[in-house]
Amino acid sequence: MNRRDWLKGTATLAAAAGISTKLAEAQAPAAKGGRSYFLLRRYKLQSGPTFGAAANKYFSEALIPALTRMGLGPVGVFNLSYGDGTPTMFVLIPGSDLTALAMLDLNLVKDPAFVAAAAPFWAAPAIAPPFLTVTSTVSIGFEGFPQLVVPAKDPHIVQIRTYVSPTYAAHERKMEMFHQGEFRIFAEAGAKSVFYGDNLIGPDLPSLTYMLAHKDLAAMDQNWKNFTTHPDWKKLSTNPRYASEPTVSRVDNLVLTPTAYSQV
Secondary structure (H helix, E strand, C coil), X not given: CCHHHHHHHHHHXXXXXXXXXXXXXXXXXXXXXXXXXXXXXXXXXXXXXXXXXXXXXXXXXXXXXXXXXXXXXXXXXXXXXXXXXXXXXXXXXXXXXXXXXXXXXXXXXXXXXXXXXXXXXXXXXXXCCCEEEEEEEEEEEECCECCCCCCCCCCCEEEEEEEECCCHHHHHHHHHHHHHHXXXXXXXXXXXXXXXXXXXXXCCXXXXXXXXXXXXXXXXXXXXXXXXXXXXXXXXXXXXXXXXXXXXXXXXXXXXEECCCCCC
């Protein structure tokens, strides 16, 4: 069953549970090119300014130009500001072709300009690699928020939030909650939605990952207060369909700062 058919079915169930089925009120603007895929890479760097400088040079002068030539982007590059694992950098790569994202590294090495620019990072000595590990997650945009929305270029921070569910059924109900109002409630609370991805490949499945943008930490705290006290959130979160048992078993919440050259 595809997600569109699922939405039709869950809308019927939601109506029976007493939830509004006016999905248009909860959805972001309709996609013009279908649902995007998102490759989110987490680079756990070696400690020390030299390795951070090498990573920034690689992302800005080698990777982003190569991805642009491949028709991928806009590309987000972020530093982990708050959370376990610093120094860590995240790279968000959206695209319409899942195969292109899956074969990204195989295609990059066919680009002579990339190979030349990337050499100090890509081919660093094995005894002094610039990073410890790279982990990747591939997701597909939500039906109701199918594509990435670039936040305003004003200074901002972003949150990457991942919800791990105890079962696939619980995961589907959590997905349903976003389509039944959470997109709209976030907007009304002051948070800027960047992307919402249903994770297809990666650790800790079933799970979903989304990104919110805020002006700063104070604004983030206020936006969440606005969200949790919003009357529509109170109604949605206490509905027996979602409150009878947990839809989420773990929340990973990271606060990131865009680099100067990030396109997101």
